[in-house]
Amino acid sequence: MAEKVLMKGNEAIAEAAIMAGCRHYFGYPITPQTEVAAYMAKRMPKIEGGVFLQAESEIAAINMVYGVAATGKRVMTSSSSPGISLKSEGISYIAGCDLPALIVNVQRGGPGLGGIQPSQSDYFQATRGSGHGDYHLIVLAPASVQEMASLTFKAFNLADKYRMPTMILADGTMGQMMEPVSLDMGEVETYEKPWALTGTNMEREHNIVNSLSLVPEELEKFNFERFEKYKAIEENEALCEEFMMEDAEICVAAFGIASRVSKNAVLEARKQGIKVGLIRPITLWPFPKKAFRAAADKVKAFVSVEMSMGQMIEDVKLATECKKPVSLCNRAGGMIPSPDQVLNAIIEANKGGDK
Amino acid sequence: MSKSSSILFAGFGGQGVLFVGKFLAYKGLDEGKQVSWLPSYGPEMRGGTASCSVIISDDPIGSPIINEPDILVAMNLPSLDKYEASVKKGGKIILDSSLIGRKVQRDDVEVFYLPATQLANDNNIPKLANMIIAGKLMKECDAVSSDNIREALSHVVSARHQDMLEVNLGAIEIGYNA
Structure with a gap:
C-alpha cells in the first residue's frame, strides 16, 4: 500500500484524475472547488500531453470537454453548483452523443448564486440529468478524501465502459477538508473506442459524433x-x-x-439502546434500490438526512415503495446538521411518531 | 482505551491557524492515528477570523466537524468570545494572553494563558506565535506525543524553506518550556 499523505478533497480528485489517465482539464474558478483547477494548473504542464485550460466561462469549458471527449481522450471539468447549471446544456449534448467525460460538482448552497458553504441541494440536478432530454449520469458521492480519489478514478473507468458522462457529487466540506489518502488506485481500465474522432488516415469510414436527429423514429430508437x-x-x-x-x-x-455526521449520531443512539443503522448510497444514480428495498422489510422507519430541503428522500420512498414511514432531517443553504439533530430525528422515528 | 481529541484553532487570518492545524494533523498521521483537518473557508480568510478543526483519533473519524472541541486554541479575542462556550466540559483552552486581555469565564475547563505573541517577538520570530502555542499544546494535552517533531514539520514546511524548519522547531520548544 502506498504511503498515506494528507490532501484536500479537491486535490485528491485532481491527482486521481491524472492517475486515471486524464490529460485534459477545462475549468473556470468557483468556490469551493477552485483547488481542483489550481492543482491541475500546477501539475498538467509538467506531464507529457497534459493540458490545463482556464476557459472564459463554464459554458466554454464544458464544450471543450465535449470536443476532447469526441476524440476518445479522458477529459474532465469541475465546478460548483451555479457553474454546473451553466454546464448543463453541454452535459446534455455529451450524453446525447454517448461520450465519456467526468464532471465534478463540489456543491454549495443555492438556488441562484446562493452562498459558498457546503450543500447537497443539487441532488435532483445530478440524478435526474441536469440538462434537457432523457438521460442519466452515473453519479458518485464520496464521503471521505480517500473516496474523492478512488471514486474519481472509478468514474473515468465507468465513463469509458458505458460511453457516458459521469459525475462526482461532493460538497464544500469534502472539497476543503484534509484526510490521509493512499494514492494506490489500481489498474487503469482501457477500452476500445472505434467511434472516436481520431482522423481516418483515408483508411476507414468517417466517424460522426452528433446529437442531432430529425427523424423521430430514429431518435426514439436511440x-x-x-x-x-x-x-x-x-x-x-x-x-x-x-x-x-x-x-x-x-x-x-x-x-x-x-453520512459522516449521521454515523456519529448512529453510534450515540446505539449507546442509548436504539437499534439503528445507516445505508450510505455511494452511487446516487443508479440509486442502491435493492439495499433499501431489503431494509424496508426489516426496519420500522427510515430517516433521510440531507443538506437540502429533502431530495434524496424521494428516492428512498420510491425504493422502499413507501412500505415504511420516511422522515426528513435536514439543514439547507450551507448549514450542516449536527449529530444531536440527527440523534433527535432517530429518537423520534423510534417512537414511531414522525411521519 | 481508544482515544480521540478534537482541537479547534481560531484566530485572525494570517496568524497561521491553518498551518499549525496541518502540522498537528501530520503529527497524528505519523503516529499512525486517524486524522481530519477542516478549515473555515470563504471571506473570513481574507482578514477576518479563520479557524480550523483537527481531529486526532485511534478510531475511524465520523464527522470532521467539531461542535464541542476538547481543546480550543484561541489566538484572538473574537475567537475566544465565539467559541468559549462550546468547549467540552473538562476540556482545555489555550489562549494567547498577549492579545486577549480578558480571562476565561468558565470554571469547568482548564485554561492555559500563554503570551505567545510576546514570546515570539522577544525571540525575534514574530510570525510564529502559532507554533509556540503548538509547543504548549503538545506539553499540556495528550493529543499527540512530543517525539519526532522534526518529521511532522518536514511535511508542512515547504522544500524551498527548509531553513524555516529549525526556526519552527525552536518556536515549539519555547512554547513547550513556557
Missing part, C-alpha cells in the same frame, strides 16, 4: 437503446455502504458529509 444501457447499469453498478444494519429497526439514509 433513446430506447440508451435506456437499455441504463437498465444494465442499474442492475450492475449500484453501490452503497451498510453500517450497523444487521439488527437495525431504524434506518438512516445519508450520503457524503451528511
Whole structure:
C-alpha cells in the first residue's frame, strides 16, 4: 500500500484524475472547488500531453470537454453548483452523443448564486440529468478524501465502459477538508473506442459524433437503446455502504458529509439502546434500490438526512415503495446538521411518531 | 482505551491557524492515528477570523466537524468570545494572553494563558506565535506525543524553506518550556 499523505478533497480528485489517465482539464474558478483547477494548473504542464485550460466561462469549458471527449481522450471539468447549471446544456449534448467525460460538482448552497458553504441541494440536478432530454449520469458521492480519489478514478473507468458522462457529487466540506489518502488506485481500465474522432488516415469510414436527429423514429430508437444501457447499469453498478444494519429497526439514509455526521449520531443512539443503522448510497444514480428495498422489510422507519430541503428522500420512498414511514432531517443553504439533530430525528422515528 | 481529541484553532487570518492545524494533523498521521483537518473557508480568510478543526483519533473519524472541541486554541479575542462556550466540559483552552486581555469565564475547563505573541517577538520570530502555542499544546494535552517533531514539520514546511524548519522547531520548544 502506498504511503498515506494528507490532501484536500479537491486535490485528491485532481491527482486521481491524472492517475486515471486524464490529460485534459477545462475549468473556470468557483468556490469551493477552485483547488481542483489550481492543482491541475500546477501539475498538467509538467506531464507529457497534459493540458490545463482556464476557459472564459463554464459554458466554454464544458464544450471543450465535449470536443476532447469526441476524440476518445479522458477529459474532465469541475465546478460548483451555479457553474454546473451553466454546464448543463453541454452535459446534455455529451450524453446525447454517448461520450465519456467526468464532471465534478463540489456543491454549495443555492438556488441562484446562493452562498459558498457546503450543500447537497443539487441532488435532483445530478440524478435526474441536469440538462434537457432523457438521460442519466452515473453519479458518485464520496464521503471521505480517500473516496474523492478512488471514486474519481472509478468514474473515468465507468465513463469509458458505458460511453457516458459521469459525475462526482461532493460538497464544500469534502472539497476543503484534509484526510490521509493512499494514492494506490489500481489498474487503469482501457477500452476500445472505434467511434472516436481520431482522423481516418483515408483508411476507414468517417466517424460522426452528433446529437442531432430529425427523424423521430430514429431518435426514439436511440433513446430506447440508451435506456437499455441504463437498465444494465442499474442492475450492475449500484453501490452503497451498510453500517450497523444487521439488527437495525431504524434506518438512516445519508450520503457524503451528511453520512459522516449521521454515523456519529448512529453510534450515540446505539449507546442509548436504539437499534439503528445507516445505508450510505455511494452511487446516487443508479440509486442502491435493492439495499433499501431489503431494509424496508426489516426496519420500522427510515430517516433521510440531507443538506437540502429533502431530495434524496424521494428516492428512498420510491425504493422502499413507501412500505415504511420516511422522515426528513435536514439543514439547507450551507448549514450542516449536527449529530444531536440527527440523534433527535432517530429518537423520534423510534417512537414511531414522525411521519 | 481508544482515544480521540478534537482541537479547534481560531484566530485572525494570517496568524497561521491553518498551518499549525496541518502540522498537528501530520503529527497524528505519523503516529499512525486517524486524522481530519477542516478549515473555515470563504471571506473570513481574507482578514477576518479563520479557524480550523483537527481531529486526532485511534478510531475511524465520523464527522470532521467539531461542535464541542476538547481543546480550543484561541489566538484572538473574537475567537475566544465565539467559541468559549462550546468547549467540552473538562476540556482545555489555550489562549494567547498577549492579545486577549480578558480571562476565561468558565470554571469547568482548564485554561492555559500563554503570551505567545510576546514570546515570539522577544525571540525575534514574530510570525510564529502559532507554533509556540503548538509547543504548549503538545506539553499540556495528550493529543499527540512530543517525539519526532522534526518529521511532522518536514511535511508542512515547504522544500524551498527548509531553513524555516529549525526556526519552527525552536518556536515549539519555547512554547513547550513556557
